[in-house]
Amino acid sequence: MAVAAENQPQEKITTTEASAVEKRRWTLNDFDIGKPLGRGKFGHVYLAREKRSNQIVALKVLFKSQLQQSQVEHQLRREVEIQSHLRHSNILRLYGYFYDQKRIYLVLEYAPKGELYKELQKCKYFSERRAATYIASLARALIYCHGKHVIHRDIKPENLLIGAQGELKIADFGWSVHTFNRRRTMCGTLDYLSPEMVESVEHDASVDIWSLGVLCYEFLYGVPPFEAKEHSDTYRRIMQVDLKFPPRPIISSTAKDLISQMLVKECSQRLPLHKVLEHPWIVQNSEPSGVYKS
Numbered sequence: 509m510a511v512a513a514e515n516q517p518q519e520k521i522t523t524t525e526a527s528a529v530e531k532r533r534w535t536l537n538d539f540d541i542g543k544p545l546g547r548g549k550f551g552h553v554y555l556a557r558e559k560r561s562n563q564i565v566a567l568k569v570l571f572k573s574q575l576q577q578s579q580v581e582h583q584l585r586r587e588v589e590i591q592s593h594l595r596h597s598n599i600l601r602l603y604g605y606f607y608d609q610k611r612i613y614l615v616l617e618y619a620p621k622g623e624l625y626k627e628l629q630k631c632k633y634f635s636e637r638r639a640a641t642y643i644a645s646l647a648r649a650l651i652y653c654h655g656k657h658v659i660h661r662d663i664k665p666e667n668l669l670i671g672a673q674g675e676l677k678i679a680d681f682g683w684s685v686h687t688f689n690r691r692r693t694m695c696g697t698l699d700y701l702s703p704e705m706v707e708s709v710e711h712d713a714s715v716d717i718w719s720l721g722v723l724c725y726e727f728l729y730g731v732p733p734f735e736a737k738e739h740s741d742t743y744r745r746i747m748q749v750d751l752k753f754p755p756r757p758i759i760s761s762t763a764k765d766l767i768s769q770m771l772v773k774e775c776s777q778r779l780p781l782h783k784v785l786e787h788p789w790i791v792q793n794s795e796p797s798g799v800y801k802s
């Protein structure tokens with residue numbers, strides 16, 4: 509299976525940026541393979557060095573048979589097409605891809621500090637300074653994506669990696685979509701889905717503002733706001749915007765104000781991302797450098 513650009517005009521990315529990725533045809537011989545970095549649903553990720561440039565990368569190896577079995581080739585094509593065109597310090601670079609008979613290889617930027625999800629598990633919850641710095645970085649990255657008509661639709665801790673300086677990197681564009689229209693597909697993990705997504709009604713870029721609100725809550729409290737034992741209860745809590753702030757940990761009222769302004773049922777009433785960046789909690793707490801150093 510070749511990972512080629514989708515032939516759908518409405519989803520085609522136009523970019524003036526010449527992509528070095530497409531000009532180069534790599535093979536496995538162009539890389540020294542190092543230690544395994546992790547395992548995903550469809551394959552493994554290895555540390556690797558591109559021999560010509562000496563550049564350290566992460567090489568994601570996906571098995572075609574597994575992708576075909578799960579019928580996700582289309583999704584992967586879209587992910588590659590979208591991610592390879594994005595250039596932002598808080599978005600993981602996808603330098604390119606190549607394939608052989610059995611496997612597809614994605615050449616990715618290496619994020620030395622690993623998964624944000626694990627950091628959150630380790631700390632239980634983040635300080636307001638750390639959370640605000642991450643939320644500001646994500647707001648900037650999403651403003652950039654939306655400016656290119658890309659909606660991420662699946663912002664959650666598992667899809668975020670940490671770069672060498674401690675900067676956040678959006679790493680997974682598996683559910684993202686390039687669109688000029690409103691969409692109706694149900695996708696993503698229930699906890700982070702907006703009311704219009706769980707109902708599978710039309711949605712637009714403001715679904716990412718909702719997910720950012722969910723993420724902000726989870727960074728500060730250690731659990732997503734609408735968590736419940738049963739899917740049906742999470743569904744109901746999302747639809748009712750059943751938002752409760754527990755007494756512990758103690759969180760500032762400005763943080764709660766920002767979360768409440770992002771988790772608004774009516775999508776047009778959610779705080780726009782540029783206003784998120786101007787919100788007092790972000791202004792007072794986020795690192796001006798955009799990088800959280802522990």
Ligand code: AMP
Nearest residue numbers: 545546547548549553566616617618619
């Ligand atoms: P994935 O298949 O994308 O879920 O990746 C599996 C695991 O490999 C992740 O959970 C990370 O621990 C690790 N990993 C994936 N991509 C990278 C990367 N670019 N840099 C560092 N580690 C990565």
